[in-house]
Amino acid sequence: MDKTKRAAIIAGNWKMNKTPSETTALIQEMKPLVAGADCKVVLCVPFVDLDAALKAAEGSNIGIGAENCHFEKSGAFTGEVSAVMLKEMGVEYVIIGHSERRQYFGETDVTVNKRVKAALAEGLKVILCVGETLEQREQGITAELVAMQTKIALLGVSAEDAANVIIAYEPVWAIGTGKTATSDQAEEVCAIIRKVVAEIYSPAVADAMTIQYGGSMNAKNADELLSKVNVDGGLIGGASLKAEDFSIIVKAANK
Ligand code: 13P
Helix, strand or coil, X not given: CCHHHCCCEEEEECCCCCXXXXXXXXXXXXXXXXXXXXXXXXXXXXXXXXXXXXXXXXXXXXXXXXXXXXXXXXXXXXXXXXXXXXXXXXXXXXXXXXXXXXXXXXXXXXXXXXXXXHHHHCCCEEEEEECCCHHHHHHCCHHHHHXXXXXXXXXXXXXXXXXXXXXEECCHHHCCCCCCCCHHHHHHHHHHHHHHHHHHXXXXXXXXXXXXXXXXXXXXXXXXXHCCCCCCEEEECHHHHCHHHHHHHHHHHHC
């Protein structure tokens, strides 16, 4: 497997943090710290912060993403935002299927699949999240579970569109807990996901796909996690809210 075939992507997921004015300030602080990075740098922010983020990031190497989108273009879906709306704003990326959406907002593999297809149809790049809970890991069903999540999420997605999909392996037990997967655990599951992608499409599609690790990745452990051949980047929560820490992770991906 040749890692140089793939783009390393370090993406922040701000979750429900930062107001629009705080967004502007944090991105201004981050810009000089991540300028010149060899990897792609992305910040996924709350819907209300997107406008401020796009303006603050203009002309820089930071791509902006949303944290979710609905599968319909428009309609009676109170509180939701469509991929069409994001696209018109100039948003480039969208996270779909984050475990917090699955856990707290009733997101299922089927709705994840619908959202993935809707986002790709608008030309957005999708960061698709998969990952097991601690209970599932202890049961020994991690491989089957992430394979199933990946297969259902990509059902009906063409090989051409799959080029705009990034998969983030995020073990639920490692998210916001300070408990990171070991680099071997991250590598093992990212490799399983890549194998599944090869089965669905082809080895070439799998080789080209960026597969990130997410879950308590920080300035200290990023180097080790990103050294693994199947770990092509990170989806970072807490540490993406601190300019200095985030920039250290970006630099770790440059190596
Ligand atoms: P933490 O980095 O805060 O564990 O969050 C990871 C995550 O959920 C990114 O999407």
